[in-house]
Amino acid sequence: MNGLRTELHQPAYQKDFARLSSEWIITFFHLQRSDRAILNAPQGYIPKEDGQIFLSESFSRRSDIIKEPEP
Template sequence: MGELRIELYQPSYQSDFVRLNSEWIKTFFHLESSDRVVFNDPEGYILNKGGQIFFVVNKYGKPVGCCALMSHPEKGIYELAKMAVTPGYQGKGAGSLLGEAALAYARSNGYKKIFLEGNTRMEASIALYKKLGFKSVPKRGASYKRCNIMMELYL
Protein backbone atom coordinates (compact mmCIF):
# COMPACT_ATOMS: atom_id res chain seq x y z
CA MET A 1 0.00 0.00 0.00
CA GLY A 2 3.01 2.29 0.42
CA GLU A 3 3.09 2.76 -3.34
CA LEU A 4 -0.36 4.38 -3.34
CA ARG A 5 -1.13 8.01 -2.54
CA ILE A 6 -4.19 10.24 -2.56
CA GLU A 7 -4.40 13.25 -4.86
CA LEU A 8 -7.19 15.72 -5.48
CA TYR A 9 -8.80 16.25 -8.87
CA GLN A 10 -6.91 18.08 -11.54
CA PRO A 11 -8.18 18.63 -15.09
CA SER A 12 -5.70 16.11 -16.51
CA TYR A 13 -7.48 13.41 -14.46
CA GLN A 14 -10.92 13.89 -16.07
CA SER A 15 -10.37 11.04 -18.56
CA ASP A 16 -9.22 8.79 -15.69
CA PHE A 17 -12.37 9.68 -13.73
CA VAL A 18 -14.49 8.61 -16.70
CA ARG A 19 -12.35 5.51 -17.42
CA LEU A 20 -12.38 4.21 -13.86
CA ASN A 21 -16.12 4.66 -13.37
CA SER A 22 -17.11 3.43 -16.83
CA GLU A 23 -15.00 0.31 -16.29
CA TRP A 24 -17.02 -1.00 -13.33
CA ILE A 25 -20.40 0.36 -14.40
CA LYS A 26 -20.18 -1.28 -17.84
CA THR A 27 -18.97 -4.54 -16.27
CA PHE A 28 -21.95 -4.91 -13.94
CA PHE A 29 -24.65 -2.51 -15.18
CA HIS A 30 -24.95 0.12 -17.92
CA LEU A 31 -24.17 3.82 -18.06
CA GLU A 32 -27.14 6.00 -17.17
CA SER A 33 -27.84 9.58 -18.20
CA SER A 34 -26.96 10.79 -14.68
CA ASP A 35 -23.51 9.15 -15.08
CA ARG A 36 -22.93 10.95 -18.37
CA VAL A 37 -23.90 14.34 -16.90
CA VAL A 38 -21.22 14.02 -14.20
CA PHE A 39 -18.60 12.55 -16.58
CA ASN A 40 -19.04 15.38 -19.08
CA ASP A 41 -18.39 18.10 -16.51
CA PRO A 42 -17.01 16.87 -13.15
CA GLU A 43 -15.67 20.34 -12.38
CA GLY A 44 -19.04 22.01 -12.89
CA TYR A 45 -21.16 19.24 -11.44
CA ILE A 46 -18.98 18.34 -8.42
CA LEU A 47 -16.18 20.82 -7.68
CA ASN A 48 -17.98 24.09 -8.45
CA LYS A 49 -20.92 23.00 -6.29
CA GLY A 50 -18.74 22.54 -3.20
CA GLY A 51 -17.70 18.92 -3.63
CA GLN A 52 -14.34 17.25 -4.13
CA ILE A 53 -12.89 14.38 -6.18
CA PHE A 54 -10.17 12.11 -4.82
CA PHE A 55 -7.81 9.84 -6.73
CA VAL A 56 -5.62 7.04 -5.53
CA VAL A 57 -2.49 7.15 -7.67
CA ASN A 58 0.14 4.42 -8.02
CA LYS A 59 3.91 4.89 -7.82
CA TYR A 60 4.00 5.61 -11.57
CA GLY A 61 1.61 8.53 -11.19
CA LYS A 62 -1.33 6.69 -12.79
CA PRO A 63 -4.76 7.04 -11.17
CA VAL A 64 -6.02 3.56 -10.22
CA GLY A 65 -9.10 4.61 -8.26
CA CYS A 66 -11.33 7.56 -7.51
CA CYS A 67 -14.32 8.77 -5.56
CA ALA A 68 -16.23 12.00 -5.14
CA LEU A 69 -18.02 13.91 -2.44
CA MET A 70 -20.96 15.60 -4.13
CA SER A 71 -22.84 18.44 -2.47
CA HIS A 72 -26.63 18.38 -2.39
CA PRO A 73 -27.28 21.92 -1.13
CA GLU A 74 -31.04 21.54 -1.44
CA LYS A 75 -30.83 18.73 1.15
CA GLY A 76 -27.91 20.18 3.11
CA ILE A 77 -25.97 16.92 2.80
CA TYR A 78 -23.19 15.31 0.80
CA GLU A 79 -23.02 12.12 -1.22
CA LEU A 80 -20.11 9.71 -1.49
CA ALA A 81 -20.27 8.82 -5.16
CA LYS A 82 -18.37 7.61 -8.19
CA MET A 83 -16.10 5.32 -6.19
CA ALA A 84 -14.13 3.03 -8.47
CA VAL A 85 -10.90 1.05 -8.28
CA THR A 86 -9.40 -0.62 -11.32
CA PRO A 87 -9.44 -4.45 -11.02
CA GLY A 88 -5.67 -4.86 -10.59
CA TYR A 89 -5.77 -2.75 -7.41
CA GLN A 90 -8.96 -4.11 -5.87
CA GLY A 91 -8.44 -5.83 -2.54
CA LYS A 92 -5.15 -3.98 -1.96
CA GLY A 93 -6.39 -1.10 0.19
CA ALA A 94 -7.05 1.46 -2.55
CA GLY A 95 -10.76 1.69 -1.76
CA SER A 96 -10.06 2.11 1.95
CA LEU A 97 -7.58 4.91 1.21
CA LEU A 98 -10.19 6.69 -0.90
CA GLY A 99 -12.97 6.28 1.66
CA GLU A 100 -10.79 7.41 4.54
CA ALA A 101 -9.54 10.44 2.56
CA ALA A 102 -13.09 11.44 1.65
CA LEU A 103 -14.30 11.12 5.25
CA ALA A 104 -11.30 13.03 6.62
CA TYR A 105 -12.02 15.81 4.11
CA ALA A 106 -15.71 15.80 5.07
CA ARG A 107 -14.92 16.05 8.78
CA SER A 108 -12.36 18.82 8.27
CA ASN A 109 -14.93 20.80 6.27
CA GLY A 110 -17.69 20.43 8.82
CA TYR A 111 -19.93 18.02 6.91
CA LYS A 112 -22.54 16.48 9.21
CA LYS A 113 -24.00 13.68 7.10
CA ILE A 114 -22.96 11.69 4.03
CA PHE A 115 -25.13 9.28 2.08
CA LEU A 116 -24.43 6.91 -0.77
CA GLU A 117 -26.35 4.87 -3.30
CA GLY A 118 -25.11 1.35 -3.93
CA ASN A 119 -25.96 -2.08 -5.18
CA THR A 120 -25.69 -5.22 -3.09
CA ARG A 121 -24.15 -7.09 -6.06
CA MET A 122 -21.03 -5.06 -5.26
CA GLU A 123 -20.28 -7.01 -2.08
CA ALA A 124 -16.76 -5.67 -1.54
CA SER A 125 -18.01 -2.09 -1.83
CA ILE A 126 -20.82 -2.66 0.66
CA ALA A 127 -18.34 -4.27 3.08
CA LEU A 128 -16.04 -1.24 2.72
CA TYR A 129 -18.87 1.20 3.35
CA LYS A 130 -19.85 -0.70 6.50
CA LYS A 131 -16.21 -0.71 7.64
CA LEU A 132 -16.17 3.08 7.15
CA GLY A 133 -19.25 3.35 9.40
CA PHE A 134 -22.11 3.67 6.91
CA LYS A 135 -25.46 2.14 7.89
CA SER A 136 -28.28 0.98 5.61
CA VAL A 137 -31.35 3.23 5.46
CA PRO A 138 -34.61 2.94 3.51
CA LYS A 139 -34.11 3.64 -0.19
CA ARG A 140 -35.66 6.92 -1.30
CA GLY A 141 -35.19 9.20 -4.28
CA ALA A 142 -32.33 7.25 -5.86
CA SER A 143 -30.51 8.92 -8.77
CA TYR A 144 -29.57 5.61 -10.42
CA LYS A 145 -31.69 2.67 -11.57
CA ARG A 146 -28.91 0.32 -10.44
CA CYS A 147 -29.28 1.51 -6.83
CA ASN A 148 -30.88 -1.08 -4.54
CA ILE A 149 -29.39 0.10 -1.25
CA MET A 150 -28.86 3.48 0.37
CA MET A 151 -26.50 4.05 3.24
CA GLU A 152 -25.63 7.05 5.40
CA LEU A 153 -23.09 8.15 7.93
CA TYR A 154 -23.39 10.89 10.52
CA LEU A 155 -20.04 12.56 11.21
Protein backbone atom coordinates (compact mmCIF):
# COMPACT_ATOMS: atom_id res chain seq x y z
CA MET A 1 0.00 0.00 0.00
CA ASN A 2 1.50 3.31 -1.02
CA GLY A 3 2.16 5.76 1.82
CA LEU A 4 1.79 3.21 4.62
CA ARG A 5 4.67 2.37 6.91
CA THR A 6 4.44 -0.25 9.67
CA GLU A 7 7.05 -0.70 12.37
CA LEU A 8 7.49 -2.07 15.86
CA HIS A 9 6.54 0.01 18.88
CA GLN A 10 9.18 2.50 20.00
CA PRO A 11 9.21 4.81 23.04
CA ALA A 12 8.69 7.79 20.72
CA TYR A 13 5.26 6.38 19.80
CA GLN A 14 4.09 5.80 23.38
CA LYS A 15 1.73 8.79 23.61
CA ASP A 16 0.12 7.92 20.27
CA PHE A 17 -0.27 4.28 21.29
CA ALA A 18 -1.93 5.21 24.59
CA ARG A 19 -4.21 7.80 23.01
CA LEU A 20 -5.37 5.67 20.09
CA SER A 21 -5.84 2.56 22.20
CA SER A 22 -7.77 4.49 24.87
CA GLU A 23 -10.09 5.95 22.23
CA TRP A 24 -10.75 2.48 20.82
CA ILE A 25 -11.46 0.96 24.25
CA ILE A 26 -13.75 3.84 25.26
CA THR A 27 -15.67 3.56 21.98
CA PHE A 28 -16.40 -0.16 22.30
CA PHE A 29 -15.91 -0.99 26.00
CA HIS A 30 -15.16 0.68 29.31
CA LEU A 31 -11.63 1.85 30.13
CA GLN A 32 -10.55 0.25 33.38
CA ARG A 33 -7.67 0.90 35.75
CA SER A 34 -5.86 -2.20 34.48
CA ASP A 35 -6.20 -0.90 30.89
CA ARG A 36 -4.54 2.36 31.88
CA ALA A 37 -1.62 0.49 33.46
CA ILE A 38 -1.07 -1.51 30.27
CA LEU A 39 -1.43 1.52 27.99
CA ASN A 40 1.07 3.52 30.03
CA ALA A 41 3.73 0.76 29.90
CA PRO A 42 2.76 -1.76 27.17
CA GLN A 43 6.29 -3.11 26.79
CA GLY A 44 5.97 -4.49 30.34
CA TYR A 45 2.80 -6.43 29.52
CA ILE A 46 2.22 -7.32 25.90
CA PRO A 47 5.67 -8.47 24.66
CA LYS A 48 6.11 -10.40 27.90
CA GLU A 49 3.44 -12.77 26.60
CA ASP A 50 5.21 -13.21 23.23
CA GLY A 51 3.08 -10.56 21.55
CA GLN A 52 4.29 -7.58 19.58
CA ILE A 53 2.97 -4.07 19.08
CA PHE A 54 3.03 -2.62 15.57
CA LEU A 55 2.19 0.92 14.61
CA SER A 56 1.22 1.93 11.11
CA GLU A 57 1.67 5.44 9.87
CA SER A 58 -0.13 6.91 6.88
CA PHE A 59 -0.20 10.58 6.02
CA SER A 60 1.08 11.53 9.51
CA ARG A 61 -1.58 9.50 11.35
CA ARG A 62 -0.68 6.46 13.40
CA SER A 63 -2.87 3.48 14.20
CA ASP A 64 -2.16 0.57 16.51
CA ILE A 65 -2.12 -3.10 15.75
CA ILE A 66 -1.44 -5.55 18.54
CA LYS A 67 -0.44 -8.97 17.30
CA GLU A 68 -1.61 -11.82 19.49
CA PRO A 69 0.82 -14.71 20.11
CA GLU A 70 0.43 -17.70 17.81
CA PRO A 71 -1.13 -20.77 19.55
